[in-house]
Amino acid sequence: MNRQTTLRRGESAAWGPRPAGPSDRAPAPRRMRLLAWRLITRGALRGFCTVELPSGLRIHDIPILVGAKGAAWATLPSKPQLAAGRHKLDANGRRLYVPVVEWITKDLRDRFSQAVVELMLAEHPSALDGEGGQ
Numbered sequence: 312m313n314r315q316t317t318l319r320r321g322e323s324a325a326w327g328p329r330p331a332g333p334s335d336r337a338p339a340p341r342r343m344r345l346l347a348w349r350l351i352t353r354g355a356l357r358g359f360c361t362v363e364l365p366s367g368l369r370i371h372d373i374p375i376l377v378g379a380k381g382a383a384w385a386t387l388p389s390k391p392q393l394a395a396g397r398h399k400l401d402a403n404g405r406r407l408y409v410p411v412v413e414w415i416t417k418d419l420r421d422r423f424s425q426a427v428v429e430l431m432l433a434e435h436p437s438a439l440d441g442e443g444g445q
Contacts, residue, residue, distance in 0.1 A: 345360060346362060
């Protein structure tokens with residue numbers, strides 16, 4: 312037995328077990344975090360945010376939109392659908408987009424959307440009001 316082990320045993324006998332230190336505690340569960348919010352009011356669009364998921368994945372340019380009845384939602388970023396180098400339009404003249412990543416179920420999509428909107432509103436409560444707020 313080496314000298315260090317002997318000393319540690321003496322400490323335990325005299326002082327009792329060592330209290331849990333920061334490295335001994337279970338880490339707090341990670342939560343989704345809002346890293347950035349950029350207000351842009353154009354049609355249904357209210358802005359874009361950046362979030363960090365508990366896994367450490369950061370997602371940039373998440374659009375926050377508001378429907379005609381005032382309900383807000385977030386969607387994953389997408390890229391423009393192109394034809395001959397130009398942004399493709401649908402029959403109503405709206406620009407078309409293609410998903411880059413997607414949720415495998417509607418439930419996951421809805422939970423993500425709700426969580427992102429709640430995070431953004433917690434830090435920017437007036438962001439969805441008319442002209443929005445920072």
